[in-house]
């Protein structure tokens with residue numbers, strides 16, 4: 361007999377966030393405490409009941425410090441996920457696994473980040489980022505955008521995708537941010553002319569192909585599905601989850617395997633759909649990791665919303681807008697709401713399935729959330745509970 | 747400019763490069779090239795390795811043109827190109843490098859509009875230990 365697994369065994373019952381801004385006066389630890397307490401209050405669960413924690417390896421707020429500050433109980437499970445934005449969904453997935461397997465009962469995942477006002481990680485020439493830096497950085501491939509632009513150029517060349525397709529992604533995110541008062545770009549509409557005439561960051565990627573730089577923190581609370589029924593809000597069930605690190609993959613400079621354009625999304629997707637009762641056609645709304653616009657067509661292909669090489673064309677005719685084939689990043693995403701290593705995509709997925717998004721997809725009951733593509737990644741398939 | 751922060755697996759590559767030779771790690775048992783270098787062979791799990799000289803000819807697989815903000819030494823030459831070269835002798839070995847007009851030239855010596863995917867290139871060495879690439883037919 362097959363193991364019960366995590367399918368619908370746990371639910372997200374609380375979400376919390378701070379303001380998002382280029383500069384917030386409080387430090388990361390304080391912001392983390394505020395987001396975590398907001399999420400617990402949203403769930404109606406006391407901090408003393410929390411016994412599991414999950415965050416990113418790049419998170420600076422220590423579990424011990426957080427637990428001490430906000431008054432957690434005895435922790436019986438805690439873990440960290442690597443690879444920056446690739447870890448977002450895995451934080452929730454690992455809490456779900458810990459709770460489904462009985463190692464904990466109330467889990468909190470969080471991310472606090474001061475990238476808007478803090479240093480850019482790539483300017484550190486001493487500490488190497490988790491990429492094979494000796495083969496790339498001396499030649500001037502310095503920043504994440506340079507690494508992804510290299511894949512983007514090849515993608516555009518191989519499949520005939522265009523900058524207009526990338527603009528479609530940027531525009532969908534910006535249009536949703538224009539509906540979301542919490543988004544950093546709430547009052548800043550984007551036009552095609554602005555996009556096409558903006559400055560280059562790393563050709564073929566321009567300013568608007570890049571995510572925001574944000575100070576802010578977010579958190580969410582995960583409990584077992586039974587317990588979830590007694591919480592304040594409509595539970596959002598964790599239907600399926602996966603991480604993805606494909607064979608012969610290399611960090612964010614994935615140029616050294618047979619098929620660089622088939623990235624971690626494909627590995628995560630295979631597991632995700634195999635363990636789900638749903639297919640891509642059943643997904644009502646998606647939150648696709650968008651540190652760079654080009655990650656979206658690659659992810660649409662990886663998660664099976666279209667065929668290989670068709671991700672650019674998929675974005676045409678308003679497919680990613682409200683009312684389109686796949687409304688995307690409905691809070692504004694990393695491109696236009698806030699860039700907090702993708703955690704806002706998780707909380708926005710929860711809002712959609714509660715029916716409380718500022719760009720609500722009518723009757724949405726299923727949402728795919730993905731983590732950073734190009735790096736070892738993760739994904740969640742969420743659905744509305746009773 | 748940044749110099750390679752070398753690890754033990756990669757050190758032979760850079761030693762050969764300083765001597766003006768392009769060598770790639772290969773499995774001593776099944777012969778498969780592997781890049782980046784690593785302790786054992788993902789195909790046959792052998793720990794045997796050899797460093798094989800390659801022709802230094804290849805094609806541009808992709809390229810980017812970074813603009814500031816960049817580290818100061820790089821900003822001074824920006825916008826410049828970074829290319830990925832697919833080697834004729836080992837198509838899955840794709841080396842990151844720069845397309846220049848001649849050995850030792852600046853990173854911005856070739857105008858970006860003259861770069862195209864598929865163009866044939868060959869390796870040159872400028873004496874600092876970094877391989878560079880020039881067009882076979884400028």
Ligand SMILES: [Zn+2]
Nearest residue numbers: 773776787790
């Ligand atoms: Zn071998």
